[in-house]
Amino acid sequence: MSSEAEGRFHTSAVSSITPGPRRATLCTSDGVRIEAVYEPCSKGVTDTAIVVAHGFTGSADRPAVRRAAGVFAQHAAVVTFSFRGHGRSTGRSTVGDREVLDLAAAVEWARSLGYARVVTVGFSMGGSVVLRHAATHQGSARGRTEAVAAVSAPARWYYRGTPAMRRVHWLVTRRAGRLVGRFGFATRIHPEDWDPVPLSPVEAVPLIAPTPLLIVHGDRDPYFPVDHPRMLAAAGPAxxxxxxxxxxxxxxxxxxLLTRIASWLTAARPAA
Structure with a gap:
C-alpha cells in the first residue's frame, strides 16, 4: 500500500495473515471518516471483491447486512461499510448525494487490498448510490467498478407515491423526523436541502455502459413500485x-437471491 493510501485508510491492528474480518476507518475526499469491514473469500483465493452499500438507516453491523456479506463471501472477498451519519461513521446523511464519496473510498480500499476486480451492490438508497458512482467514476483507475447491481433502488428523486416513502420524507425533511432518525434509528441526517440536486439514478444509468448493470426489484416492494426498476432498465443496457x-x-x-447476485457479479464482464 502506498504512503498516500496509508494516510486515507487506517486499518485496525490485525495481522495481515489473520483469516477473519478486518476493520478499518476510511477517509473520504471531503474528510468524512467511514467505518469499513473487510472479509476474505471463505472459499479461497479470488481476484474479485464485492463492495456492499446498505440502505438508509442501515450500517455495516446491521444483521441484514452481515447476512448478505456472509453469503457474498462464499463467492468473493467482501467490503461492507457504514454511510456517513450511520453506524460509527462520522458526518450526517445526505440521503444519497455525497454518499457517492463514501462508496468511492470503500472501492479504493478494496483495490488497495490487492483485488483486480471490484464490483458493487447497493440496496435501496445504496442502490441509487452504486448507480451514480458507476456513472461518475468510469475514468478513475482506483475508483471505478467492474460490475454493478442495484437492488430495490429508486429511479427518481422526491418520490412520495407510497405511505412508506411519505414516512421517509417526514423523517428527512422535518426537525421532529430527524430527531426520530437520530434517536430511533441511529441515523444522523443533514438538515439542509440538496443544492444542487444530484444526478438522479435514471439519469445515471445511460452513463454506466459498458460496465455490466443488474437491476433487482421485488414486486411487493412497499417503498418503490415496479415502474422504478422498469424505468431504470429502460434507460440503458441492463x-x-x-x-x-x-x-x-x-x-x-x-x-x-443473494447467491444469484453474487454469481452474477463475479461472472459479469463488459460486452465485447
Whole structure:
C-alpha cells in the first residue's frame, strides 16, 4: 500500500495473515471518516471483491447486512461499510448525494487490498448510490467498478407515491423526523436541502455502459413500485430481475437471491 493510501485508510491492528474480518476507518475526499469491514473469500483465493452499500438507516453491523456479506463471501472477498451519519461513521446523511464519496473510498480500499476486480451492490438508497458512482467514476483507475447491481433502488428523486416513502420524507425533511432518525434509528441526517440536486439514478444509468448493470426489484416492494426498476432498465443496457413476492432491500433478499447476485457479479464482464 502506498504512503498516500496509508494516510486515507487506517486499518485496525490485525495481522495481515489473520483469516477473519478486518476493520478499518476510511477517509473520504471531503474528510468524512467511514467505518469499513473487510472479509476474505471463505472459499479461497479470488481476484474479485464485492463492495456492499446498505440502505438508509442501515450500517455495516446491521444483521441484514452481515447476512448478505456472509453469503457474498462464499463467492468473493467482501467490503461492507457504514454511510456517513450511520453506524460509527462520522458526518450526517445526505440521503444519497455525497454518499457517492463514501462508496468511492470503500472501492479504493478494496483495490488497495490487492483485488483486480471490484464490483458493487447497493440496496435501496445504496442502490441509487452504486448507480451514480458507476456513472461518475468510469475514468478513475482506483475508483471505478467492474460490475454493478442495484437492488430495490429508486429511479427518481422526491418520490412520495407510497405511505412508506411519505414516512421517509417526514423523517428527512422535518426537525421532529430527524430527531426520530437520530434517536430511533441511529441515523444522523443533514438538515439542509440538496443544492444542487444530484444526478438522479435514471439519469445515471445511460452513463454506466459498458460496465455490466443488474437491476433487482421485488414486486411487493412497499417503498418503490415496479415502474422504478422498469424505468431504470429502460434507460440503458441492463439486466432486470423482477422477483416475485419480494419486499424491500437487504431485509427482503433471501439467501437464494443473494447467491444469484453474487454469481452474477463475479461472472459479469463488459460486452465485447
Amino acid at each position: 439486466q432486470l430481475w423482477l422477483e416475485r413476492g419480494m419486499g424491500h432491500a437487504e431485509n427482503a433478499a433471501d439467501e437464494a
